[in-house]
Amino acid sequence: MEKLIINVPEEKSQLVKQLLKELGVTIEKEKMDMEAYRKDLAQVSTWSEEDIKIFEENTQCFNSINPPTW
Secondary structure: OOOOOOOOOHHHHHHHHHHHHHOOOOOOOOOOOHHHHHHHHHOOOOOOHHHHHHHHHHHHHHHOOOOOOO
8 A cells, every 4th residue: 555645725625535535545643752742842942142142133234234226
């Protein structure tokens, strides 16, 4: 058996599921691994105020650039 992943518009979801079931296709719900999710979430980094300050300063510098007129 071949496994396919398809994106279906929300308003057509029930129709597509019904057609697939009539054709003998089994639909598996995606299983979420909570332990892996927690592990990934714990790896998210946080930025200090100092880190953000650098971005704000660079944004101001970038916004102050005036392109030359031709």
